[in-house]
Amino acid sequence: MRRPSVLGLVGAGCLLVLSTLAMYADIDNAGKLLVVAWVAFGAMTVAGALGARTGDRSAGTLVWGNGLAAGAMVTSAAVFLLPTAINHQAQWGGVGVASGLLIGYGAHTVGHRLAHMDLPMDRTVAELTAHALSAGAIIGVVYGNMNVSLLLGLSIVSHKGPAGYAAAGRLVRDGRDWSVLLLPAAGVGLTAIAASLVALPAAPAVRGVVFGFATGVFLHVAMDFLPRCEIGSEVHDALSVDGEAHHILDRLRVHAVASTAVGGAVVLLSWVAIA
Numbered sequence: 001m002r003r004p005s006v007l008g009l010v011g012a013g014c015l016l017v018l019s020t021l022a023m024y025a026d027i028d029n030a031g032k033l034l035v036v037a038w039v040a041f042g043a044m045t046v047a048g049a050l051g052a053r054t055g056d057r058s059a060g061t062l063v064w065g066n067g068l069a070a071g072a073m074v075t076s077a078a079v080f081l082l083p084t085a086i087n088h089q090a091q092w093g094g095v096g097v098a099s100g101l102l103i104g105y106g107a108h109t110v111g112h113r114l115a116h117m118d119l120p121m122d123r124t125v126a127e128l129t130a131h132a133l134s135a136g137a138i139i140g141v142v143y144g145n146m147n148v149s150l151l152l153g154l155s156i157v158s159h160k161g162p163a164g165y166a167a168a169g170r171l172v173r174d175g176r177d178w179s180v181l182l183l184p185a186a187g188v189g190l191t192a193i194a195a196s197l198v199a200l201p202a203a204p205a206v207r208g209v210v211f212g213f214a215t216g217v218f219l220h221v222a223m224d225f226l227p228r229c230e231i232g233s234e235v236h237d238a239l240s241v242d243g244e245a246h247h248i249l250d251r252l253r254v255h256a257v258a259s260t261a262v263g264g265a266v267v268l269l270s271w272v273a274i275a
Helices: 006-024 030-054 059-088 090-116 123-145 150-173 178-195 204-225 246-274
Strands: none
Touching: 006 030, 006 178, 030 123, 030 150, 030 178, 059 090, 059 150, 059 204, 059 246, 090 204, 123 150, 123 178, 123 204, 150 178, 150 204, 150 246
């Protein structure tokens, strides 16, 4: 039996301590932040445990997990964050959206250079941790400066499940223990709680840029999770068939469209129900 990861246990412990302190601190929307933080942690942890246990590389699982998360994130960013950015200052809000999309793309692209570096931890874990910390910082600023729905945060971290599931399978196949994923699982909460203490200037242009940037980053992440049913994609690699796979990928494309539509519809209907 593999030993649990020290890094993972430290990350989980830090989240527990910081969450306890946040409960007694004067933080706006502290309750919502803690719910988002622990849902993110729980989603990646449970999905990671399942992925490590089953070693499942089902293409259908990848398509539906990623599609549901992507649809939910796109809808949430468009419904909750984009109008806020535009309402503060339309042009600067647009600048923020463009900056978030381009910087998100740039960070993701340059981040692949980690594959060619000798890191003290698994490359996938390093990328997931960096992503979780940066996303948590944005979530913290958003919740710390506006009274936004809990549904936004839950939708944004919905991708933690499929991400943890896929990463755990890779770790187990490489002979490593999946519990190292506790570190990126805790990352959202660690930076979100700290970043919620940052008070943004009241200037409409500044707030437009910040909320627009958050919109752009989350849209980039969502688009990165859109299922790609192409030759050479992760979905194609997960197919347990040899030779021609075009007919299977064509069928999975229908599932990809359906899953993203369902993910978006769930958020939209939930928003209408609580509005």
